[in-house]
Amino acid sequence: MKVLIVGDIVGRTGLDRLKAELALRKDIDFRIVNGENSASGRGIRRKEYNDILEYGADVVTMGNHMYYRKEMMAEYAKLKRLAIPANLTNIVGNKNVIVEKNGLKFGVINLIGKFAMGEMMEKNITNPFEVAIEQIEELNKENVDYIFVDFHAEATAEKIALGHYLKNRVNCVFGTHTHVQTSDETILDTGMAYITDVGMTGPKDSVLGLKKEIAIARFTTGEYYHYECSTNEAMFNAIEIEYDDKTKKAIKINRINS
Numbered sequence: 270m271k272v273l274i275v276g277d278i279v280g281r282t283g284l285d286r287l288k289a290e291l292a293l294r295k296d297i298d299f300r301i302v303n304g305e306n307s308a309s310g311r312g313i314r315r316k317e318y319n320d321i322l323e324y325g326a327d328v329v330t331m332g333n334h335m336y337y338r339k340e341m342m343a344e345y346a347k348l349k350r351l352a353i354p355a356n357l358t359n360i361v362g363n364k365n366v367i368v369e370k371n372g373l374k375f376g377v378i379n380l381i382g383k384f385a386m387g388e389m390m391e392k393n394i395t396n397p398f399e400v401a402i403e404q405i406e407e408l409n410k411e412n413v414d415y416i417f418v419d420f421h422a423e424a425t426a427e428k429i430a431l432g433h434y435l436k437n438r439v440n441c442v443f444g445t446h447t448h449v450q451t452s453d454e455t456i457l458d459t460g461m462a463y464i465t466d467v468g469m470t471g472p473k474d475s476v477l478g479l480k481k482e483i484a485i486a487r488f489t490t491g492e493y494y495h496y497e498c499s500t501n502e503a504m505f506n507a508i509e510i511e512y513d514d515k516t517k518k519a520i521k522i523n524r525i526n527s
């Protein structure tokens with residue numbers, strides 16, 4: 270069984286690159302895409318959600334950008350393939366997503382980190398380690414075959430720790446949010462696949478997808494400048510994992526940065 274996991278899609282150029290890459294990879298059984306920056310870098314709307322599914326994704330995961338689209342607050346729960354961070358207390362949506370496909374049941378959980386995710390949000394984030402266990406129990410009641418966890422977090426130690434904490438309970442823990450791919454992809458001794466950050470599928474010549482001039486102005490002046498998504502050619506950041514069909518253990522993890 271092969272799974273493709275794609276890092277944060279940024280803007281239209283990121284969506285176009287996603288479309289092209291998914292069209293090239295027909296031998297994949299299950300696809301998870303982080304869509305938190307797909308709407309011009311800021312959040313997701315119905316349009317981008319529908320596009321990502323139409324391109325071939327099975328589940329869309331999110332992150333801290335949930336808050337940017339106020340008009341979406343009442344919509345998230347209606348998007349059945351959208352997993353929102355299960356440990357956010359003030360947003361309504363699916364805390365896990367189950368997809369039945371090719372005779373298998375796939376469960377996906379999205380969690381958000383406690384550290385350095387913005388002061389405004391911190392009071393609304395509960396312990397991701399505890400919530401992970403709660404959500405895994407929910408999925409196990411439904412007899413899922415595979416569980417994937419998108420840990421949307423800034424702090425590398427928090428991400429690595431969650432990976433080890435869940436190594437007997439899920440099939441993959443992957444990090445998102447930093448938009449910079451890490452080269453620590455691995456398979457732990459229990460057969461769980463892990464990477465600290467999948468990276469970004471979005472404008473390469475940018476600062477994490479943001480126009481460089483705006484990012485530099487923010488840092489040099491300390492002032493807030495409105496976000497503008499860079500629009501140049503997108504890079505593609507993803508991981509591909511192959512599992513043994515009998516044991517459900519990962520046998521190969523391949524990092525893609527192109």
Ligand SMILES: [Fe+2]
Pocket residue numbers: 277305306332446447448
């Ligand atoms: Fe992001």
Ligand SMILES: [Fe+2]
Pocket residue numbers: 305332333334421445446447
């Ligand atoms: Fe994020």
